[in-house]
Every structure is written in C-alpha cells, then in structure tokens.
Amino acid sequence: MTERNDPGASVLAMHGVAFGYPGEGRVLHDVELALARGERVAIVGESGSGKSTLLHLAAGLEPADAGTVELAGQALAGLDEAARTRLRRAQVGIVFQSFHLIPTLTALENVMLPLELATELDAAQRRERAGAQLAAVGLADKGGREPEQLSGGEQQRVAIARALVHRPALILADEPTGNLDSRTGEAVFGLLLEQVRATGCALLLVTHSDDLAGRLDRVLRMQDGHLQDLAAEASAT
Amino acid sequence: MSSLLVKAWLRDWRRRPLQRLLTLVGVVIAVAVVLAVDLANQSAQRAFDRSMDEVAGTATHQILGPAQGFDETHYRDLRLAGWRDTAPIVEGPARLPDGRTIYVLGVDPLAEGPFRGAASDIGDAPVQRLVTEPGTILPPSGWWAGSGMAHEDRLALETAAGRFEVTLLEREAERDEPASNPAEEGGSLWVADIATAQTLLGRPGRLDRIDVRLDDAEIDAFAERLPDGLELVPVAARDQASRELAQAFRINLTAMSLLALLIAAFLIYNTQTFAVLRRREVLASLRLVGADRRALFGVVMLEALLVGVIGTLLGVLVGMGLAQVLVGQVAQTVTDHFFVVAVTEVTPRPLALLAVIALGVGLSLLAALAPAWDAARAASPGSLGRGRLERRARRGLRGLALAAVVLLAAGGVMLLLGTGGLVGSFVALFLLITGFVLVLPLVLAGVLRGLARLGRGQTLPRIGVRSLERSLSRSAPATSALTLALAAAISVSVMVGSFRDSVEQWLGQALTSDLYVVPAAPAAARSGARLPADWRDTLARIADAESVSTGSSQDTPSDAGMIDLYVVEPHPVWLDYLPLLRAEGTGEELDRRLRETDAVLVTEPFAAHHDVGVGDRLDIRVDDGRRMFEVAGVYRDYGSPQGTVLMLGERFYAGTAGADEVGSFGLRLPDGADADAVIERLEAWLAERETAAMVTRPGDIEQESMAIFDRTFAITHLLRVITLLVAFIAILGALMALQMERAREFATLRSLGLLPGGVRGLVVFQGAVLGAFAALAAIPLGLGMGWLLIEVINREAFGWGMDLRWPGREIAETVALGVGAALLAALIPAWRMARMRLVPALREVP
Incomplete structure (x- = not known):
C-alpha cells in the first residue's frame, strides 16, 4: 500500500513517480509520498531497493521518468536545471552518508557555503550565523579546521550544521550514521533530531537501522522500488 | 601476466x-x-x-685571383707546365623562372676526372653533350621530379649577365644503365661546360678559380710558379667558416x-x-x-x-x-x-x-x-590515491627548490666562465630554464595560499584556488609547461624584435645614397656581378649627383683564411653614418688613416669569429699582392654572418691602375632633386649599355633585406606556435584531470545549490588563475632567456651584437595568449562539469 497525504500542506509530494537508471531497469515504481511541514519520516529497506534514489529525486538531483515530484508546492518537472537548483538550495538541506564536506574549506566555511549560495546575507552575517549553527552542533571551537583534521563524527556534525544553516523546509538525510561507529552514530543521530526539531523543518531519513527509524514520526519501507507505509499496513492487519 | x-x-x-x-x-x-x-x-x-x-x-687547394676572375690562359700555362691535377671553374648563382636560386658550376669535363663525380665521366653521354653542345646544362637529378620539365626542354635562366635560354639534359635519359642512387647524384649543383658557364655568368675568357690536388711536398714549388695576382689557398680554409x-x-x-x-x-x-x-x-x-x-x-x-x-x-x-x-x-x-x-x-x-x-x-x-x-x-x-600523492608533492617542494638553486647556480657559473662555446651556452641556458621551472611549484603553492588568504569570505574563489593548491601534482606541471611555452614566445619576441630593430636601424644608417645602380640580377645572384668602373663619371653627370660612391664585395685570401672584403670608394663624411663600435681617434683622423695608411675596418661578426680587435694586423691579399693591414676600428654590420673587412679603394688598388669593375654605384643627389626624373634619365642611359644594370632606391634594398630577415625567422615563429599548442594541450589535460578528480566536490556544491553556470565559472576561474600565473612567471623567464639569446648565444653563434628591445606589446600579447589559452582550455572541462550527472559523481569514493 502506498502512503498518501494532503499535498496542499506538504513540503514534499510525490505522485506516481517512476525512475530507472539507463540500462538498469526500473528502480522506483509508482511511488506516492507526502511529507507535511515539520514531519519526520524514515525510509528503511534493503540495499539497492531504491531508498537513496528516492532521496535524489526528492532533491531534484535526478528527474523522474514518470509521475510528479513537488517540492514546497512547486512541481520539479516544469523547472529547468537552474530553477531546480534555486529551489533546492532554498528549501532543502542534504546530509550524506560520506559527509561530502568540501575539503578545501574549513568547517566554518563549509557551513557558510549554503548561506552564500542561497541568501542575501552579507559576509559578517553569514559568518555569525554559521558560527552559531556550528556551536549548536557542539563544534564552536573547531570552525577553523579543515575536514581532514576532524573525526568522522565531527565531520558529520559539520554536515548537519551545513544542511540546517539556511533554514530549509526539508532535510534529506541519506544514511547519516552509516560511516560512523555505533556510539558516534547514536550521538550524531540524536543531534540531527534535536536540530530538526529546533528548526521545525521536515526530515526524510534513509536508514538501514530499524532502531533509528523507530524514533521518527513515520516509517516507510522501500521494497523492490515500491514504497510501503509500515504503520498503515500494521493497522490494516 | x-x-x-x-x-x-x-x-x-x-x-x-x-x-x-x-x-x-x-x-x-x-x-x-x-x-x-x-x-x-x-x-x-x-x-x-x-x-x-x-x-x-x-681538391686540396684552390688558385684564386681578383674578384672579377682571372684570365683562363693561366690554366693553360699550368697544364703545359705539367700540372695535370688541375681543373678550371667558373661558378655563380642564377635564378630559375619560379624564382628559386640555383648554383651553376662551370667545369671542364676533360679535367674533372680526379675532382668531382657530377661531371667527371666524359664517357657518359650527357656529360659529352655538355662539351659538344653549347648552352646545355645538367640539373641535379633530384630537381626533375615536380619541375614539370623533361630531357632536352629549354629553360630560361636569369643571371648577373642577363637572361639566357639553356637546354636541360637529364643524365638518366641518356644512360644505358640507371645510377645506383640517382637522388644523391649531382646534389644541388647545376653543371655546365666551362664555356657555357662563362657565357651564362658573363665571364668570357675568365675563370673564378682553378682546383688543384697537391701533396705536401708539392705545395711550395707550385705556389712559386703562380703568376702575380694569383694565390694558392687550402680548401679547408675556404668553407670552414x-x-x-x-x-x-x-x-x-x-x-x-x-x-x-x-x-x-x-x-x-x-x-x-x-x-x-x-x-x-x-x-x-x-x-x-x-x-x-x-x-x-x-x-x-x-x-x-x-x-x-x-x-x-x-x-x-x-x-x-x-x-x-x-x-x-x-x-x-x-x-x-x-x-x-x-x-x-x-x-x-x-x-x-x-x-x-x-x-x-x-x-x-x-x-x-x-x-x-x-x-x-x-x-x-x-x-593509493591523490591525497598521498599530493602530500608527497608538497613534501617534495623544498627538495625541488634546492635542486633549482643548484641548477641556477651551475648555469650562472657556466655563463660567467663562458665554458664550452655555443653548446656550453645552450647547456647553461637549459640549466637556468630547468632551475627556474623547478622552483615554480613552490612559488605556485605560495601564490595560491596567498590568494586563498586574500579570498577569505569569498567562498567560491577560495574553493577554486585551494583546490588548485591541493592538486599541486597536477596544476604545477601544467603551469610549468605553459610558463615554458610563453617564456619561449617572449624570448623569441625579444630576440627577433631586437634583431629586426637593429637591422632596420643599421640599414637606415648603412644606405647613405639616394639611389643605387646595381647589376640587373636577383639579389642572391648579385654578389659576384660587376659593372664597368668607368660608368662613374657618366652616372654622376646624368644624375647631377653631389657625389658617387662605389662598393665591391669579393672573397680574398688572408691570414685569417678566405675573407669577405668590401672595397669602397665612399661619399665624403661617410664615417658619420657608419655605426662604429670601437675605433681610435676622431672621424677625421680615422678617415685619414684609412686613406693614407694600410688600415681597414672590420665588422662585429668578423672581430668575433677571428678574435681580432683594434690594433691587430691582418695579412690581406689586395690587387697587387699581399700586404699587412692594421684594424683601425670595428663597426656594426648585419650584412654577412661571416663578417666583412672594409677597405678603401685607394688602399686596395694602391700602386695599380685601379678597378675595371665595381659591384655597385651609390649616388647622392642634391637636396630637392627629383629622384623619379633622375631614375628615368639613368634607366634610359642604362638601357643602351651592354652590361645589364638597374636603379634601386634604399627603400627597395631595405624591403628586400627585411624580407630575407623575416624568411630567416619564420621557422622560429612556426616552432613557437607548435610549442604553444603543446602547452595548450598540457593545460587542457591538467584541467580536465583536475576537474574529473574533483567531480565529487563539484557534485556536492551542485547539490548544495550551486548553479551549473557557477560550476562553469569556477572551472574557468581556475583556468584563469593558472594561465595568469604562467603568464606572469613567463615574463621574467622569457626576458631572461631573450637576453641570454642576444647577449650570449647570438654573439657566440654569429658574433652579432644588437640593441636589446623590451617588447612591451609582445609581452602584453603573450600574457593575453597565456590567459586566453588557459581559459580556452578550461572551457571543455567547465562544460563537462556543468553537465555532469550529479548522483554518480556523489557516489564516487572520496
């Protein structure tokens, strides 16, 4: 069974979305998904089931083959590459499994980057807000360090700060603890939830961990390219 | 495996x-x-x-005489006296209808046996025809292909003596058996019978030289037999220079x-x-x-x-x-x-x-x-990865810089000591270039770090320069390649530009007449041509000239080997126009010395090649035999890379009747004279003369000289273009590599909201930074190389000195070219990066 919600209030809405990589067949089939503002949803599933692909489509990094994807009420299909990018940088923050920090920038500069790209703030304002965001993830004293001088957990915290700093409506997190040991992963995940709650944005999280998923508002399962709402299925049975 | x-x-x-x-x-x-x-x-x-x-x-020796040649009876006398290993020669340049210059060698096939392969076989049918049929000529075998001519075709040759029709003989066409290697046979000389060559080159009854084969014991006896005016010269001395x-x-x-x-x-x-x-x-x-x-x-x-x-x-x-x-x-x-x-x-x-x-x-x-x-x-x-390579590259910077200092010092010492001649100078130049190039990565790293500091707060430019700095193993070699190419371009501009300016300036000084009367022959064929000396007064009268000068170039023996002697009868105050570099006394004193004593001036290349200076003495053969001449001064001259000795006519012909023929006349006209009208009068008079001559203006000679100059350096321009092309490909490759390695980083930036145009801008910015660095680094290197080429290598190779010209415009062009090449090279990776699919790039292993 697919998940449905009121698209009008959704920060993210997908209707009948299908997608496949060239030469690899369909990865996603007829996906329906709606995320309300402030809602926190987890997607679980086997490796290769299409979880990350769903996230990429949600961010507008790949165009859907069929169906519609709406981000903050705007259909991505009607937008060109530049418009999709503008929408993404205003509405979305992304946390990757392998951090994806820019190695040539310091931690503080990494966090400032979305502000420079997406806002009209001047340099001093950008620096101030990025500093505050970095402090919020507990790295106030490490802003001048380059990514390779930080531990994995610290790098992911910088990535979380970077994803949140420009106040997006939606955070897309792809296995954010996948590259961390369990203790660090737990701490980082707690921090992510705390920050999402504090900023009031929606969260779409892809994870292998049922434990982590269980701490969110809803859990969806991706299986062979189909998205299923576990809670709805449970209540149906 | x-x-x-x-x-x-x-x-x-x-x-x-x-x-x-x-x-x-x-x-x-x-x-x-x-x-x-x-x-x-x-x-x-x-x-x-x-x-x-x-x-x-x-031949081991050659018998040489005056520039206008000597009587052929001397050859007959030698043969009659029993000297059989002798061969008469009349030689000189001529021009083909397509404008190419050829060299005609007039020989006596009967006497050629021991000397040359090309015309020695008198039993050979075409060689036989050379003797029996006047006006026949044997082109080199390699010339036929592509000439459009065939055996026994007629061809018009232009020489100092006029225009002649000759009959072409093809050796292969008349042979029973093909030659083993026809392309090698005959080389590049056009062989004719001596009588035909005398007609073609305007030397009836005269010879340019007689080739002789002598063993050591015979030399003195042979030299003693020679009549006055002829001299025995070893062959090696003649062509070595x-x-x-x-x-x-x-x-x-x-x-x-x-x-x-x-x-x-x-x-x-x-x-x-x-x-x-x-x-x-x-x-x-x-x-x-x-x-x-x-x-x-x-x-x-x-x-x-x-x-x-x-x-x-x-x-x-x-x-x-x-x-x-x-x-x-x-x-x-x-x-x-x-x-x-x-x-x-x-x-x-x-x-x-x-x-x-x-x-x-x-x-x-x-x-x-x-x-x-x-x-x-x-x-x-x-x-295994970039990080390790880059760390190693950064660690190696100091080592490279140390090696650079050693190379620079070694090159500098070699130059100061002047060891190894021309090759040594080039080795020193390459040591200096390599030293400079090895220190570039360290400088580049410093500059990029400085730029990153300057760009604090400007995130994207900072990403650009820091990314270049972190990929030093890639950006440094590419930048070095571009620097070298641009420096080569600048150095060639410095050298050719300085040379060209100096030659132009020299021509302006050297051509002191308003009109010249020269033999009617192509420039390359003019050197051996002569005009009657007794035209002088008539020309002065027709042109109403203030003064008439004459000049004749000739090869003459000296204790410095065969030298190019320029005999002049100059205009008054001629020394005011001569670019003297070294001389003793005032112009007037020098003029008096040159007229009244056995003194000569030498050109800068001559002084360099023969290691002579003011006060040195040269034993030179003049019209009445050999005499000692003192070098009274050295002057700048680009007329001959071998160098020239300048002597006044009155010293050359001292004690003799004077010149029968001269190489050219220079006419100085009074102020306000109508040069066109004078040319018209002179041409009308010349048209009735038996010896073909023409009137030229200094501008024509200047134009012709500069055309030769530009032809000489055309090849360096071509090599310069090729070098730049290589550098362009180097920087393109480096930028592509750099961008592909950074694809994940670019994908991250894109996922964070950087527009495709922003990615393009970033890549192009990186290209501009590398291009600008290479261009700026190329300026000192290029100027240094140019200076070395002029002051050390050119002097060593040719003996020419020249005024250094700083080519501001060319430097600006080269800087623009460097940055332009880098920008152009950046376009392809910029386009690729902006169009890349983000998800596969994001998935790349860091």
Whole structure:
C-alpha cells in the first residue's frame, strides 16, 4: 500500500513517480509520498531497493521518468536545471552518508557555503550565523579546521550544521550514521533530531537501522522500488 | 601476466577515450616536433655539405685571383707546365623562372676526372653533350621530379649577365644503365661546360678559380710558379667558416625543438600519472583479488609502453609531414645567408629515427614509472590515491627548490666562465630554464595560499584556488609547461624584435645614397656581378649627383683564411653614418688613416669569429699582392654572418691602375632633386649599355633585406606556435584531470545549490588563475632567456651584437595568449562539469 497525504500542506509530494537508471531497469515504481511541514519520516529497506534514489529525486538531483515530484508546492518537472537548483538550495538541506564536506574549506566555511549560495546575507552575517549553527552542533571551537583534521563524527556534525544553516523546509538525510561507529552514530543521530526539531523543518531519513527509524514520526519501507507505509499496513492487519 | 588483469586495466581506453587521446596527442606532438626539426636540419645539412663538397670536390687547394676572375690562359700555362691535377671553374648563382636560386658550376669535363663525380665521366653521354653542345646544362637529378620539365626542354635562366635560354639534359635519359642512387647524384649543383658557364655568368675568357690536388711536398714549388695576382689557398680554409655558421643556425633550431620536447614531457607526465590515479579503484580491487605488486607495476608500465609506441609511431608520421614544411624554410635560410642549397626530399636517417622513437617511448615509460611504482607499492588499496600523492608533492617542494638553486647556480657559473662555446651556452641556458621551472611549484603553492588568504569570505574563489593548491601534482606541471611555452614566445619576441630593430636601424644608417645602380640580377645572384668602373663619371653627370660612391664585395685570401672584403670608394663624411663600435681617434683622423695608411675596418661578426680587435694586423691579399693591414676600428654590420673587412679603394688598388669593375654605384643627389626624373634619365642611359644594370632606391634594398630577415625567422615563429599548442594541450589535460578528480566536490556544491553556470565559472576561474600565473612567471623567464639569446648565444653563434628591445606589446600579447589559452582550455572541462550527472559523481569514493 502506498502512503498518501494532503499535498496542499506538504513540503514534499510525490505522485506516481517512476525512475530507472539507463540500462538498469526500473528502480522506483509508482511511488506516492507526502511529507507535511515539520514531519519526520524514515525510509528503511534493503540495499539497492531504491531508498537513496528516492532521496535524489526528492532533491531534484535526478528527474523522474514518470509521475510528479513537488517540492514546497512547486512541481520539479516544469523547472529547468537552474530553477531546480534555486529551489533546492532554498528549501532543502542534504546530509550524506560520506559527509561530502568540501575539503578545501574549513568547517566554518563549509557551513557558510549554503548561506552564500542561497541568501542575501552579507559576509559578517553569514559568518555569525554559521558560527552559531556550528556551536549548536557542539563544534564552536573547531570552525577553523579543515575536514581532514576532524573525526568522522565531527565531520558529520559539520554536515548537519551545513544542511540546517539556511533554514530549509526539508532535510534529506541519506544514511547519516552509516560511516560512523555505533556510539558516534547514536550521538550524531540524536543531534540531527534535536536540530530538526529546533528548526521545525521536515526530515526524510534513509536508514538501514530499524532502531533509528523507530524514533521518527513515520516509517516507510522501500521494497523492490515500491514504497510501503509500515504503520498503515500494521493497522490494516 | 594475466590477460584478465590487462583487460581490466586497458578497458579504461573505451571508458575514457578523451583522456587517453590527450596522452597520445602529447607523445605524438613531442615526437613530431623533435623529429621534424631534426629531419629538416639534417636534410638541409646534407644538401649543404654535398654542395660544399661538390664545389670543392677532392681538391686540396684552390688558385684564386681578383674578384672579377682571372684570365683562363693561366690554366693553360699550368697544364703545359705539367700540372695535370688541375681543373678550371667558373661558378655563380642564377635564378630559375619560379624564382628559386640555383648554383651553376662551370667545369671542364676533360679535367674533372680526379675532382668531382657530377661531371667527371666524359664517357657518359650527357656529360659529352655538355662539351659538344653549347648552352646545355645538367640539373641535379633530384630537381626533375615536380619541375614539370623533361630531357632536352629549354629553360630560361636569369643571371648577373642577363637572361639566357639553356637546354636541360637529364643524365638518366641518356644512360644505358640507371645510377645506383640517382637522388644523391649531382646534389644541388647545376653543371655546365666551362664555356657555357662563362657565357651564362658573363665571364668570357675568365675563370673564378682553378682546383688543384697537391701533396705536401708539392705545395711550395707550385705556389712559386703562380703568376702575380694569383694565390694558392687550402680548401679547408675556404668553407670552414660557412660550415660553422650554418651549424650555429641549426643548433638554434635544435634548441627550440628540445624546448618543445621539455614541454611535451610535462604533458606526458601529467596525463600518465592521471591515467593511473584515475583508476585507483581498479587497482584497489585488483589488489583485493590477489594481484601482486609486480603484476600491477607491469600492467601500468605495459599501458605506458603501448601509449609510447602508438604515440611515437603516429608522431613519426606527423613529424615527416612537418619536416617537409620546415625543410624548405631551413634550406631557404641557408641559401639566403650561406650557400645556395636545394633540398628536394626529406630522408630520415635510421639512427635519428631510432633516437626519436627511443625518446618518445622512453619518455612515456619514464613518466609512468612513478605512478606505477606507487600503484605497486601501496601497502593497502586505500593508501593509493591523490591525497598521498599530493602530500608527497608538497613534501617534495623544498627538495625541488634546492635542486633549482643548484641548477641556477651551475648555469650562472657556466655563463660567467663562458665554458664550452655555443653548446656550453645552450647547456647553461637549459640549466637556468630547468632551475627556474623547478622552483615554480613552490612559488605556485605560495601564490595560491596567498590568494586563498586574500579570498577569505569569498567562498567560491577560495574553493577554486585551494583546490588548485591541493592538486599541486597536477596544476604545477601544467603551469610549468605553459610558463615554458610563453617564456619561449617572449624570448623569441625579444630576440627577433631586437634583431629586426637593429637591422632596420643599421640599414637606415648603412644606405647613405639616394639611389643605387646595381647589376640587373636577383639579389642572391648579385654578389659576384660587376659593372664597368668607368660608368662613374657618366652616372654622376646624368644624375647631377653631389657625389658617387662605389662598393665591391669579393672573397680574398688572408691570414685569417678566405675573407669577405668590401672595397669602397665612399661619399665624403661617410664615417658619420657608419655605426662604429670601437675605433681610435676622431672621424677625421680615422678617415685619414684609412686613406693614407694600410688600415681597414672590420665588422662585429668578423672581430668575433677571428678574435681580432683594434690594433691587430691582418695579412690581406689586395690587387697587387699581399700586404699587412692594421684594424683601425670595428663597426656594426648585419650584412654577412661571416663578417666583412672594409677597405678603401685607394688602399686596395694602391700602386695599380685601379678597378675595371665595381659591384655597385651609390649616388647622392642634391637636396630637392627629383629622384623619379633622375631614375628615368639613368634607366634610359642604362638601357643602351651592354652590361645589364638597374636603379634601386634604399627603400627597395631595405624591403628586400627585411624580407630575407623575416624568411630567416619564420621557422622560429612556426616552432613557437607548435610549442604553444603543446602547452595548450598540457593545460587542457591538467584541467580536465583536475576537474574529473574533483567531480565529487563539484557534485556536492551542485547539490548544495550551486548553479551549473557557477560550476562553469569556477572551472574557468581556475583556468584563469593558472594561465595568469604562467603568464606572469613567463615574463621574467622569457626576458631572461631573450637576453641570454642576444647577449650570449647570438654573439657566440654569429658574433652579432644588437640593441636589446623590451617588447612591451609582445609581452602584453603573450600574457593575453597565456590567459586566453588557459581559459580556452578550461572551457571543455567547465562544460563537462556543468553537465555532469550529479548522483554518480556523489557516489564516487572520496
């Protein structure tokens, strides 16, 4: 069974979305998904089931083959590459499994980057807000360090700060603890939830961990390219 | 080696054809340029040597007389006196209808036996016809192909004596058996019977020289028998100077090709290291499935070998084609300045081919050695990667800088001590260039760090420069290649520009007459031509001239070997116009000395080549025999690379009746004279004379001289373009490599909201930074190289001094060219990066 919600209030809405990589067949089939503002949803599933692909489509990094994807009420299909990018940088923050920090920038500069790209703030304002965001993830004293001088957990915290700093409506997190040991992963995940709650944005999280998923508002399962709402299925049975 | 291992490695050629193509192109261009210059040089050299050998044949000595030749009866007297190993020669240049200059050698086939192969076989049918049929000529065998002419066709030749129709004889057409190597036979000389040559060259009854074969015991006895006015000169002394000068010209060209090779080496290194690093995940996987170090090293080197072999073979083909273009230019330069040569084909020497193949393949293998070693030595798959390479590159900066200091010091010491002559100067120059290039990465790293600090708060530019700094192993060689190419361009501009300005200025000073009357012959054929000396008064009267000067160039024996002697009867106050470099006393005193005592002036190249200065003495053969002349001054002159001795007519003809013939007349007209009307009157008078002559203005001579100058340096411009092309490819390859390595970073930026245009801008910005750095670094290097070329190498090679001109416009152009090339090179990776699919890039292993 697919998940449905009121698209009008959704920060993210997908209707009948299908997608496949060239030469690899369909990865996603007829996906329906709606995320309300402030809602926190987890997607679980086997490796290769299409979880990350769903996230990429949600961010507008790949165009859907069929169906519609709406981000903050705007259909991505009607937008060109530049418009999709503008929408993404205003509405979305992304946390990757392998951090994806820019190695040539310091931690503080990494966090400032979305502000420079997406806002009209001047340099001093950008620096101030990025500093505050970095402090919020507990790295106030490490802003001048380059990514390779930080531990994995610290790098992911910088990535979380970077994803949140420009106040997006939606955070897309792809296995954010996948590259961390369990203790660090737990701490980082707690921090992510705390920050999402504090900023009031929606969260779409892809994870292998049922434990982590269980701490969110809803859990969806991706299986062979189909998205299923576990809670709805449970209540149906 | 496992075939699957090889397949796993080499299949990347299908996946990334553009990258592999760039590696190939690097090898192709490097090999092509080096081979082309070598082939062109060698072919022109062979033609030159063959011509010199043919002219001299196996003669040990030559009997020479006055410039206008001597009576042929002297030859008959020698034969009658029992000297059988003697051969009379009349020689000189002529022009073909297509404008090419040829060299006519008039011989007596009956006497040629011991001397020259070309016309020695009197039993040979065509040679026999030379004797029996006046007006026949034997072109070199290589000339026929492409000439459109056939055996017994008629051809018009233009010489100093006028225009003549000759009948062409083809040796092969009349032979029963073909020659073993017809292309080599006859070289580049056009052989005629002596009587035909005397008519063609306007020397009836006269000879230019008599070739003689003597053993040591005979020399003195023979010399004593010679009548007054003739002199016995060893052959070696005659052509040695020309050979040395032509060699200096070739060394200059070879140095340019080696510079191209150096730049190409950077390109090959860059692309080879990238080819390995790009596939580090393949290497990692191969290690994981059990491939040992030796196998990995082998597979990387095997690919380098393939690239080297394929690139070199293609480079040889391209180089042969390029050589055909270059050889014409080299031959023309040798013809303009040294001796008439005709090169009809480019024949690669097996040894040179082998050397170039070894160079191309060797360079490819050498460039791949370090990455192959890395691939094999990596303790774990994860330890192989850019980070390690970059850390090592940064650690190596100080070592490179130290090596640079050693090289710079060694080059400087060599230059100061002046060791090794011309080759030594070039070695010193290359040491200095290499030293400068080795210190560049350290400077680049510092500059990039400085720019990053300056760009604090400007995130994207900061990402751009820091990314370049973190990829120093990639950005430094590319920048060095571009720096070298631009520096070469600047140095050539400095040298050619300074030279051109100096020559133009000198021509303005040297051409002190308003009109010249010269023999009616093409410029290259004019040197041996003469006009009657008794025209002087008539010309002065017709032109209503204030004064008339005369000048005649001739080869004459001296204790410094055969020298180019310029005998002048100058205008009054002529020394005011002569660019004297060194002399004692005032102009008036010098003029008096030159007129009243046995004194001469020498040109700067002459002083350099013969190591003579003011106060030295030269034993020179003049009209009435040999006398000692004191060098009274040295003056600047670009008329002859061999150098010239200037003597006043009254000293040359002292005690004799004076000149019968002169090389040219210079007429100085009164202020306000109507030059066109004077030319008209002179031409009308000249039209009725038996000796063909024409009137020229200084501007015409200047134009003709500058055309020869520009032809001489056309080849350096061509090499400059090729060098820039190599550098362009180097920077394109480096930027592509850099961007592909940073694809994940760009994808991250894009996912964070950077627009495709922003990515394009970032890549182009990086190209601009590298281009600007290379261009700025090239200015001091280029100016330094230019200065060395002028002050050290040109003086060493040719003896020419020149006023250094700082080419502001050319420097600005070169800077623009460098930045433009880098920007242009950045466009392709910028376009690719902006269009890349984000998800696969984001998934890349960091």
